[in-house]
Amino acid sequence: MAPTGVALRDVREQLFGAAERVLLRAGPNALTSRAVTEEAGCAKGVLHRHFADFDAFLAELVLDRIGRLDARGAVLCAAAGTGTVVGRLTDALTELFGPVALGVLGLITSRDALRARLRRTTPVGIPLLTEAAAVLIAYLTAERDLGRLAPDADVDTLALTLTGAGHLLFAGHEDGPPEPEAVRRVVVSVIGGAVREG
Template identity: 55%
Template sequence: MPTGVALQDPRQQLFDAAVRVLMRAGATGLTSRAVTAEAGVAKGVLHRHFADFDAFLTDLVLDRIAWVEIQADALRETAGTGEIADNLTRALLTVMDPVMMAIVVLIIARDELRNRLRAAGTARFPLIGEGTAMIAGYLSAERDRGRIAPDADVQTLAATVMGGANLLFAEWKDMPPDPDVLHRMVSTTLR
C-alpha cells in the first residue's frame, strides 16, 4: 500500500467501499479489513477517522438517514401535485433501494450498532423509522391541502405503507418489486 498519498474524502471513500462490500458479501462479510481493502487504503485510515468499526458503521447509517431525510423533503415538495399513490410509489422505489435493505439487515445483525444509533437519536428501528416519518410528513402535507380526509391517521397510514413496502422489498434479488404491485399496495392502504 503506498504511503503519503492524500485521500480526497476518506470518509466517503470508506463509506462507498463499505456499501460495495455489504452488497457483495452481506452483513457478515462487512469487516474493517474488507472495507479498507475495498477502498484500497491501509487499515489505519479507518481508525484515524473513526474511534472503532462500530463508530464507522454508525456514521455510515447516519449518512444514509441524512439521505432519506433529503428524499423526505423532496417528497413533501410534491404535496398538492399528481396522484398521492404515484408520489408515494416513486418515493418508495427511490428510498428502498438494495443499499437501504442491506443496511437494515446490518442494523438487525449488530447489537452495538443498534445501541449507538439509538444513542444518536435515530428512530427505534433506524432507516425504517425515518422512512415511515417521510411518509407521515408527506401525508400530513396532503391532509393540510385537503387531498386526504381531515381525520386521517397519517401515522398509522405511514406505518402500514412502510410495513407493506418492507414486505415487498425484503425479497429483492436482482430486480425491485413490480412497481404496479407496490402502487396497488399503497393505493389500497390509502383507501
C-alpha cells in the first residue's frame, strides 16, 4: 500500500491515465509532472513519492503500455488459424496504432533522456515499435506454421514492413484513424503474395 492508503497499482494507473489524457489533448511537449498531477487531481508530491523522477515515471508508462501490447499479442497469436490473416492483421494494426500508442511514440521520439532509459529494455529499434513488430512476427510465424502463409514466407521482413507502413499510415492522419479499407489495402500489399488461405 502507498502511504496514503491507496494501493500502489491504483496510484500508478491514475497517473498513467492522466498522462495519456494530457498526451492526447496537448501532445508530448505538454507532458510535465505538474500537468500529470493536475490532470490526476493529486499533489505533485504523489508522483515523486512513487517514481524516482519524471523520466522514471515516463519510462514506467511506456513499459506498462508495452506490457499491454504483449498481452494483446498473446490474444492475437491465440487467434491464429481463425478468421483471415488479412482481417486479423488489419485489426491488429488498427489496435496497435491507436491514439494512445501514437502519443506514446511521439513522447519516446521527442525525449532523449527517456529513450536512453528505455535502451535498458529495448536496446535496438524504437521502443513500442520494436515490440509491436515482435507481436506481428509471432502471429505471422503461427500462421505460417498452420500453413496459412507460404512455408518460405520471411515473417520477420513482413512484420517489420507492416509495422513501418502501419505507423506511417496512422501517424499521417491528424483527423482520426485511416479508414479500415485503407489499412486492409496496406496489409494486402505487404502480405498478399505470402497468404495461402482460401
